[in-house]
Amino acid sequence: MAQAGGLHPIGVFFLLAGAFLPIMDFFITNVALPSIDASLHASASELELVIAGYGVAYAALLVLGGRLGDRFGRHRLFLGALVGFVAASAVCGFAPTIGVLIAARIVQGAAAALLVPQVLATFHHTLEHERKARALALYGATSGIAAVVGQLVGGLLVSADIAGATWRPIFLVNVPIGLVVLVVAARIVPATRSDHPVGIDLPGTVLFAATLTAVLVPLTEGHALGWPWWSWAMLAAAVVLGAVTVVVERRAEQQGRIPLLPPSLLRLPSMSRGLVMVFAFSIGFGAFMFVFALTVQDGLHRDALQGGLAILPMAVLFFLGSVFAPRVIGRFGRAALSVGAVVQVAGLASLVGVVVHGWPHVSLWDMALPLALAGAGQSMLFTGLFRSVLADVPIHLGGVGSGVLITLQQSGLALGVATLGSLYLVRAEHDTAHAFATVEAVQIAVIALLAIGVAALPRFTTTAADTPVIDA
Incomplete structure (x- = not known):
């Protein structure tokens, strides 16, 4: 079993890459739904199951995935789950019917649930102090970036129509990437497990x-x-x-x-307060990514490529913001999270104004600045929330804590699509612009409350390396 500090920086990168694929796959299908419909003649409920089937399996088994990693070894479970995820992705890519696609997506979600908790648990076990704080911040950034990159890459792959395959490459791309991660991670990621493994709570x-x-x-x-x-x-x-x-x-x-x-x-302070905020944030974020893709493609009648490129300003600013977030949070503490929330609210409110007042002649360039503001603000809020949740979790419960965190995040994403996404679909039948505005008004209200609520989080202090840690 690896000792603390035994994880090489390259190992951190490949663990993050392993987590990136399952998170990206929740969102990559958003821009491909019209193409899947045309190819497999799916009903509206079947198309929603393509997303929901993955989301439900993923969220329902995440905590179990963390528990299994604690008991049987995180390295072993990470590699085994990655093999399952790659295989299910291949089946998705070659699915001949919508039924096969939905079934493969459920298996894919289950494999993702076993894979992702091992990443945070390995960080929790093998890294200390500033290295752990930095890795957790990078994980938070990876989660958000994977969401927006998913829709961007999905749009690019669908529009490229590689060998006439339309939507299929959005799943097949996981195969070569997953195999590279598998080979490298097998060699350089240390094998760890809990010193006090607990039983499976059937x-x-x-x-x-x-x-x-x-x-x-x-x-x-x-x-x-x-x-x-x-x-x-x-x-x-x-x-x-x-x-x-x-x-x-x-x-x-x-x-x-x-x-x-x-x-x-x-009941731990970091968990009880942080989880509520991560859950609320994820509901709004999941809904936004779903309804934005539909607004651009079905409402503004743009193709999948334009639908993917439309989200690029948010992706770029989210990435840049995530790079600087640890140092900014280290200097300004919880105030940085509040400012990030305010900036995100400003961006979303501006976006609603552009869509409502310019409809139906809304340019993608008109939406670029509001999206950039939203991405910059949410990068700060998202990174800080993720790092706060695991602050008080004992090392031997790292897998359990990681599973709970990601379960709440994934459940929030799925619930956002199910609730606010359904609200959008009902209202979009009559007025797409105002349907988008209604959903975003809810998200803006949630983020505004988070701007105030971050004061209840544990305090951030700064280490000698200028990397934030969290006091209970």
């Missing part, structure tokens, strides 16, 4: 997965299917399942076991 895992599925499936499919009786029954069941999950997890911890979602871990 009841908690099943209950949590059932609760999440009962929430996300009807919210995703309800609108497209006209809200049938079973959608309301599932939502009612989700309330009951959630209550049972809480009772079972509390009882497990009282009996001396470590449940899937330890209540004591969730």
Whole structure:
């Protein structure tokens, strides 16, 4: 087992690359949906399942993925899950029917859930002080960049129509990249596992997965299917399942076991406050990426390439902002997160103004500056929130804490698409510009609340290396 500090900087890069692919794949399909529809003759509900199937499997199994890595070894699970992800991506790329594509996406999401928690847990176990803070900041940046790059790369690949394959390369591109990461990571990433591995909480895992599925499936499919009786029954069941999950997890911890979602871990200051903010942020972000792609392609009638390029200003400023975020946060602390939130609100509000007042003759250039502002602001907020959540987590629970964090992020992304995305689809039938404005008004309100709420996060202080760490 590798000792602290045993992870080479190149290993950090390839672990981040392994996390990049699953995160990117949640968003890369947004700009490809019209092409998938034309190729496989999918219904609206089936197209939503292409995204929701991946998101539900990913979110439902993330905590289990962290637990399995703690017990059986993060290096082994990272490599095995990466093989599964690459194989499922290949099946997605060659899928002959929409049913096969949806099934392969579910498998792909499950493999991603086993893969991603190993990245944060390995950082948590092998790195110390400023190196750990920097790696966590880079992970936060990678998560956000993967989202916007996903839509950009998706647009480029669909428009290139390589060998007449239209949308298929958005999945097949994972194969060569994943194989390179697999070969390099197998050689240079140290093998680690928890010194105090805990058992698999089978009841908690099943209950949590059932609760999440009962929430996300009807919210995703309800609108497209006209809200049938079973959608309301599932939502009612989700309330009951959630209550049972809480009772079972509390009882497990009282009996001396470590449940899937330890209540004591969730009560840590960094977790209890930071997770709520990450969840709220992710709901708005997931909804934005979904509705922006549809607004540009279906509303402004731009092709997939233009739909991908439209998000480029946000991607560039998010990347640049993430590079400087650790040093800025180190100097100004929580105030930097509040300023980032204010800048993001300004960018989103300006974007809404451009879309509403210029519709239907909105130029992509007109949206560039507002998108750049939004990207710069959210890079600061996103990086700070991610780094704050794991501050108080004990090293031996690194996999559990990482799984909880990413589960809340992924659940928020999926819930944003399911709720605000459905709201957009309902209103877009009558007025696309105002449908976009309605969704963004909700996101702006959430970000504005976060600008105030960051004061409740643990304080950021600065190490000798000028890299922020977090005090409880």
